[in-house]
Structure formats: structure tokens, C-alpha cells
Amino acid sequence: MKKKGIPCGLIDLYAFLGKKWSFAILSNISHEPISFNKLYSIAGHIVNPTLLSNRLKDMMSLKIIERKSEGGKRRYALSEKGAKLKEHLDRIKIWAVECSYPMPEKCKKCKCVCSEAFKARN
Numbered sequence: 627m628k629k630k631g632i633p634c635g636l637i638d639l640y641a642f643l644g645k646k647w648s649f650a651i652l653s654n655i656s657h658e659p660i661s662f663n664k665l666y667s668i669a670g671h672i673v674n675p676t677l678l679s680n681r682l683k684d685m686m687s688l689k690i691i692e693r694k695s696e697g698g699k700r701r702y703a704l705s706e707k708g709a710k711l712k713e714h715l716d717r718i719k720i721w722a723v724e725c726s727y728p729m730p731e732k733c734k735k736c737k738c739v740c741s742e743a744f745k746a747r748n
Contacts, residue, residue: 649715652708652715653715655703659701661700662682689705
């Protein structure tokens, strides 16, 4: 799919973050490599495997995560860009708490690891 006009990585990033489950999936990826199956399990099998695969591809395309191979198994970990992005997203969460946006009480006190979003859908 060809894009028209001048490419804008910021618009691409915002578009990605606005896609269903993007933030919840990203929040569960760290520098510690994690497998597809583990991410799928964390999501409580709510996220369709194809959608999860597509979100991981989007994150690799945006250079937010890197795919690593360990013992013949694919695992995903944050890139340096992804780590910086998560720092900024944590700042947005602090702002949201200060502005009284609703969220689970335990989420107000820690870094975002959004397994709560998956639980809310069960």
C-alpha cells in the first residue's frame, strides 16, 4: 500500500497507538525477550493471533521492538526507541492520573503494564 504525500513517522506512530490492543500489547513488552505465546497468554487469548502478529509487525516496522531468535524460538524485546517511547507514555499516564481520568486504582501507582485492559474484556 503506497502512501501519498510526505511521510510522517509521528502520524504513523499515533495511528499505531490508536489501533485496537496496541498499547496493551506494547505495555507488556520490555527489554526482557518475550515469546508470541507468552504475549498471547497474557492477553487471556482475547486478542486474535493474527491481530497480535500484525501489531508485532507494526512495532517492528516502527522500530519500537526487535525480534530476536533464542534457541530457534522467536522472541520480542523493546528497542532503545521503544524504551524511550514507553517513558513518554508513562508521563502521559501520570498526567492522566493528575487530571482524574478513570483507571484501576493499582494502575495509578506503578508503570503501565496493561494486563488490566485484557481482564476488563473477559
